[in-house]
Amino acid sequence: MGCGRTDAGVHATDFYAHFDVENVEELKVLNAITGINAMLPYQIAAKQIIPVHDDAHARFDATARAYKYYIHFEKNPFKLNRSWLVKDKLDVEVMNDAAALLLNYTDFSCFSKSNTQTFTNNCKITKAVFEQTEDGLVFTIQADRFLRNMVRAIMGTLVQIGKKEINLTDFKAIIESKNRSNAGQSVPACGLYLVKIEYPYIR
Template sequence: MSKKRYFIQIAYDGSLYHGWQTQPNAVTVQELLDKALSTVFRQTIETLGCGRTDSGVHAKDFYAHFDVDDLNEDKVLNAVAGINALLPYQIAAKRIIPVHDDAHARFDATARAYKYYIHFEKDPFKLNRSWLLKDKLDIEAMNNAAAILLTYTDFSCFSKSNTQTFTNNCKITKAVFEELDGGLVFTIAADRFLRNMVRAIMGTLVRIGKHEIHLANFKAIIESKNRSNAGQSVPACGLYLVKIVYPYIEND
């Protein structure tokens, strides 16, 4: 029986889950989504996501592709309500999109963007959704350092080791801090990201903001291509995947 490929766009609060990817002895977003899709379409469905968010990381814009036996396309596209009825409240299906048979949620993405949130005073409504940091930060220095990221392409120093990637080169197109009421948000966009890259960059930029290291040190860290020279990874709770771009999908 012929199969048809679709993308599903979802959003999720990652606080309760051990990341996106299915793994033994842990509840993940992919596991729950696959179960819901399999139930609705009455066949075994296995998704492939646009990336792998770590435990506790959130996504406002996440895509996965899946193949389904040749059902009526309208039935598939109108299945969002049924899928949402089976998913926990922390995971929301937004839309299903028909794509060509070779479409790939991970490899076809041409741009991605993340945001990282920091707040400076205890706030119960930001628990697990933003990083509480009580240190004072030099935002201007952090933005000066962030701008340097746009002049480099090899970010080995911010990547987990042994990640099975062919290259650690990325093209960062935006990296900037903006002040919010009682906090900060860091926005970073690139053609691709390495595993743990954004959290490692944030950990290093926070050291800049604390005046523990300076711009010359920041350049030296990048040029060293050594993860042990960069800052510690910041907590997952403040990180959100906010945008994925495909050449054949119209953004919301």
């Protein structure tokens, strides 16, 4: 059972899955990591097996998750399918002002795909910030949970802010409307990375 699911084209540098075995020690004797990696496609690498309690659940026990979204501004073949090429000039300062506003809200219905199976669209965002890199930007966002398509929809709306298509007042109104059609388009999946998942029993 994986810790979650992502859209096609999204990456993960940190990902957990749980499975049941009768004897954890046997996995060490059998060198299970080598065997698992031999069966996995090259794009996926298992790094570690961590014994946890019998009722541990990779998806529902997570207390926090973090994503990064990468943007670059000049054509670069080495970033193909790894980052989003944006040719427009962006006002990063006002984008950070807008990102900071996310911490004041809990209902993010406006950034969620409709007709999902979630019981609530409430999330507690604890970090949302843009940082300059040598050739682009990286946006980091952390919360206790995320809705389907949430990060990509937030990014699409923040880029509208950066392009001066909408302002901070508009951004607040979009969030408070709780209407997905008012927010920006979802940005390409290629720039999105799941980078951190926290559990109360894994340090």
